[in-house]
Amino acid sequence: MTVRAYEAADLPAMIRIWNEIVDEGIAFPQEELLDEVSGAEFFAGQSYTGVAEEDGKILGLYILHPNNVGRCGHICNASYAVSAGERGRHIGELLVKDCLENAKRLGFRVLQFNAVVESNTHARHLYERLGFVQLGTIPEGFRMKDGHYENICPYYHEL
Amino acid sequence: MTVRAYEAADLPAMIRIWNEIVDEGIAFPQEELLDEVSGAEFFAGQSYTGVAEEDGKILGLYILHPNNVGRCGHICNASYAVSAGERGRHIGELLVKDCLENAKRLGFRVLQFNAVVESNTHARHLYERLGFVQLGTIPEGFRMKDGHYENICPYYHEL
Numbered sequence: 001m002t003v004r005a006y007e008a009a010d011l012p013a014m015i016r017i018w019n020e021i022v023d024e025g026i027a028f029p030q031e032e033l034l035d036e037v038s039g040a041e042f043f044a045g046q047s048y049t050g051v052a053e054e055d056g057k058i059l060g061l062y063i064l065h066p067n068n069v070g071r072c073g074h075i076c077n078a079s080y081a082v083s084a085g086e087r088g089r090h091i092g093e094l095l096v097k098d099c100l101e102n103a104k105r106l107g108f109r110v111l112q113f114n115a116v117v118e119s120n121t122h123a124r125h126l127y128e129r130l131g132f133v134q135l136g137t138i139p140e141g142f143r144m145k146d147g148h149y150e151n152i153c154p155y156y157h158e159l
Numbered sequence: 160m161t162v163r164a165y166e167a168a169d170l171p172a173m174i175r176i177w178n179e180i181v182d183e184g185i186a187f188p189q190e191e192l193l194d195e196v197s198g199a200e201f202f203a204g205q206s207y208t209g210v211a212e213e214d215g216k217i218l219g220l221y222i223l224h225p226n227n228v229g230r231c232g233h234i235c236n237a238s239y240a241v242s243a244g245e246r247g248r249h250i251g252e253l254l255v256k257d258c259l260e261n262a263k264r265l266g267f268r269v270l271q272f273n274a275v276v277e278s279n280t281h282a283r284h285l286y287e288r289l290g291f292v293q294l295g296t297i298p299e300g301f302r303m304k305d306g307h308y309e310n311i312c313p314y315y316h317e318l
Binding site: 025028032069071072074075110112134135138140141142144152 | 229271
């Protein structure tokens, strides 16, 4: 398995994987599904978009972009998505590690996550294992698909 | 002194006050100064923009907007600006209190500050006195005007 920059030919698989997470409604803030046009624009607009590929198949992806403007523009933010059928294979770990490397290469100094859902223990354990520091907890910061609210835990990692 | 929604006639004073803070380079992430056109657009694009007025003079202002999209869109973010010549008169406190009321009225559930500079003790004491909870500290999250980095302290307040 390799993690590399995405190419145009990867877009259909990337859009499908991204939309799986959006549709689950328990991890991404975004609620709008990407289509061929909005997806191409969305991934091209990132500071970096990486994909995990195995035997020509896209298994996951991540996006990386500034978390704020100007005097806080050296803080970046990222989102990770692994295809539902490929979870449990530590693909997320490869994506986060590659993301940390690329964020540093691009000159960012801090990687910050704004909205890790507190109950998403799998993601939180991964981030903590990779050295992310939790910045406390925001009560009911995430509206789940069924309408109830869950706490979110911001994290950061110096680069 | 009253705090009220801004009107078009307030814009020149608002742009001047906003630009004072941007030019100081120690509190707002933004580095670009507003002009007549970009200022009008910027303030009109907020969920709410309030001003503090006394005898027809604008002494300060605040902006309020969602801090994120979709499933985190019920978290809002705000910035406050008090005219350099009017500081020390507790105008900031009036602005933050009015902001909390308007944020709740607009249906937001949490007000979050992303980038309060750690050394800005005046602002931090004000926020803490008004019930904001600090979410830890992000090392060197703010690039000051002279180029050195200072820590930032995210805060939140339930509404």
